[in-house]
Amino acid sequence: GIQVEQSPPDLILQEGANSTLRCNFSDSVNNLQWFHQNPWGQLINLFYIPSGTKQNGRLSATTVATERYSLLYISSSQTTDSGVYFCAGNTGNQFYFGTGTSLTVIP
Amino acid sequence: DAGVTQSPTHLIKTRGQQVTLRCSPKSGHDTVSWYQQALGQGPQFIFQYYEEEERQRGNFPDRFSGHQFPNYSSELNVNALLLGDSALYLCASSSFRDGGNTIYFGEGSWLTVV
Numbered sequence: 633g634i635q636v637e638q639s640p641p642d643l644i645l646q647e648g649a650n651s652t653l654r655c656n657f658s659d660s661v662n663n664l665q666w667f668h669q670n671p672w673g674q675l676i677n678l679f680y681i682p683s684g685t686k687q688n689g690r691l692s693a694t695t696v697a698t699e700r701y702s703l704l705y706i707s708s709s710q711t712t713d714s715g716v717y718f719c720a721g722n723t724g725n726q727f728y729f730g731t732g733t734s735l736t737v738i739p
Numbered sequence: 740d741a742g743v744t745q746s747p748t749h750l751i752k753t754r755g756q757q758v759t760l761r762c763s764p765k766s767g768h769d770t771v772s773w774y775q776q777a778l779g780q781g782p783q784f785i786f787q788y789y790e791e792e793e794r795q796r797g798n799f800p801d802r803f804s805g806h807q808f809p810n811y812s813s814e815l816n817v818n819a820l821l822l823g824d825s826a827l828y829l830c831a832s833s834s835f836r837d838g839g840n841t842i843y844f845g846e847g848s849w850l851t852v853v
Binding site: 633636662663665667672673674675677680682718720722724725726727728729730731732 | 772774776779780781782783784787794795797798827829831839840841842843844845846847849
């Protein structure tokens with residue numbers, strides 16, 4: 633199966649700081665997505681970004697499909713940004729997830 | 740617009756017992772996938788159902804089985820529970836007609852096996 637590597641595994645930020653999360657895939661995937669998992673376990677869709685760049689408020693994402701990686705940018709972080717961030721991509725019907733980046737934003 | 744709903748949210752079972760988890764997909768979606776997420780890990784694909792049939796299966800034993808109903812809802816059954824089955828079980832729905840590009844998750848079912 634496809635291996636998904638996310639970095640960094642853990643990140644602690646002061647409120648207001650910026651950060652970049654990275655996701656590398658061992659092989660080409662389709663339909664790359666970024667998710668935020670809240671403390672109750674639900675995975676919230678952030679971006680559907682198979683290629684290119686998208687922005688949504690303080691968050692933006694860039695995927696370079698030819699090099700099999702994606703980046704998630706968080707600007708002016710807030711305490712509500714805390715949680716675990718996952719990227720995932722699929723081949724066929726199966727989505728492959730990384731082990732996530734655990735983000736803690738402290739006031 | 741109803742999102743993906745799962746039940747129950749939490750349950751505790753004894754080793755060797757059987758459990759059934761339920762999922763209703765997002766309105767307009769026809770495909771349901773199940774994932775297992777162990778503590779500190781990313782979700783792992785169990786299987787996917789479309790048109791009431793299992794389309795693809797991940798690396799899980801036959802103790803894990805599923806079903807999809809005509810209204811697109813789905814069940815995940817796990818027999819002969821092991822301590823290692825303790826995890827968050829996530830249901831994801833998508834639309835085959837739309838190419839299954841985007842998956843949406845429910846809040847999950849937390850299973851503890853004691």
